[in-house]
Amino acid sequence: MTPAPAREAERILSAAAARTGLPETMLAQGMLADSRGLPAPARAERALRQAVQASRTVDTPPATSAPRLLPHEADVERALGRFFDARLRLAAAPADETARRAFEDCMFTLCVLMAEPCAYAAVREAVQYTEG
Known part of the structure; x- marks a missing residue:
């Protein structure tokens, strides 16, 4: 649902569980069912979507007072x-550590970049930076 490292995915799952009062295992089972094309419980799906949307919202406003060093565009590319x-490799083999x-x-x-x-x-900024 969102590009995220394992720790952030766990945080999203915990936030969704806390919001709905559902156990994390039920939400995880709903995510697994959804990935297999099976319907997830509506309550679980709604909570997960809200938690993912909240994770995409940056809580801290960007600092406009201090100048920021920009990375070399080739490094970002x-x-x-x-x-x-x-x-792509992870999508092809989700269990591959x-x-x-x-x-x-x-x-x-x-x-970091x-x-x-x-x-x-970070991904959104990197894409915009290299395109513009």
């Missing part, structure tokens, strides 16, 4: 390429 490759670590490393690199604490925002 390489990092994005590695990110998209790692995401090496693929998961590579994906999380790519996410961390993009967060783009000075964004939120993984979704």
Whole structure:
């Protein structure tokens, strides 16, 4: 539902569980069912969508008073390429721990390059930076 390292995905799942009062295992089963094309319980699906949307919203406003160093565009392009490759490898083999670590490393690199604490925002900023 959203590009996120394992820790952030756990946080999203916990937030959805806390919001609805449903156990995390029920939400995880709903996510698994959804990934297999089976209907997830409506309450679980709604809570997960709200938690994902909240994770995509950056809580801290960008600092406009201090200048920010911009990364070299070629470095951002390489990092994005590695990110998209790692995401494909992880999608092809979700249980592969090496693929998961590579994906999380790519996410961390993009967060550092783009000075964004939120993984979704880092990818969005990197794409906009290289396109514009």
